Amino acid sequence: MPKLTIEGIGEFEVSEGTRLVNALEDLGGEPLHRCGGYARCTTCQVEFLHGEPEEMTEAEKTKLESQKNLGKFRLSCQCTVDHDMHVKVLMPFSESGLDDPGKRPEDHITP
Numbered sequence: 001m002p003k004l005t006i007e008g009i010g011e012f013e014v015s016e017g018t019r020l021v022n023a024l025e026d027l028g029g030e031p032l033h034r035c036g037g038y039a040r041c042t043t044c045q046v047e048f049l050h051g052e053p054e055e056m057t058e059a060e061k062t063k064l065e066s067q068k069n070l071g072k073f074r075l076s077c078q079c080t081v082d083h084d085m086h087v088k089v090l091m092p093f094s095e096s097g098l099d100d101p102g103k104r105p106e107d108h109i110t111p
């Protein structure tokens with residue numbers, strides 16, 4: 001199983017193919033996911049310290065390009081854990097001042 005390291009939280013073994021945003025949610029990484037995982041809100045943003053996926057969904061690319069954020073961060077709702085990776089959650093729920101992180105994204109990548 002691939003190893004997911006969450007900056008400031010710890011190292012975990014994660015089932016291959018797990019949607020990154022949900023792995024972070026389940027392991028205490030506290031990602032926001034305000035649009036429910038549809039590449040619309042960018043609140044699920046992460047920085048890859050190691051193991052950034054080379055592939056990117058069209059939805060993620062379009063969103064990041066439209067906001068001139070391509071190369072600045074990645075959307076954890078558009079990534080799956082299929083190899084070892086080390087990420088930092090950039091907008092943790094507990095620092096957001098929001099009442100809830102957003103509807104839980106589906107298990108598979110959407111849209």
Ligand code: FES
Nearest residue numbers: 037039042044077
């Ligand atoms: S862009 Fe909204 S949850 Fe990922």
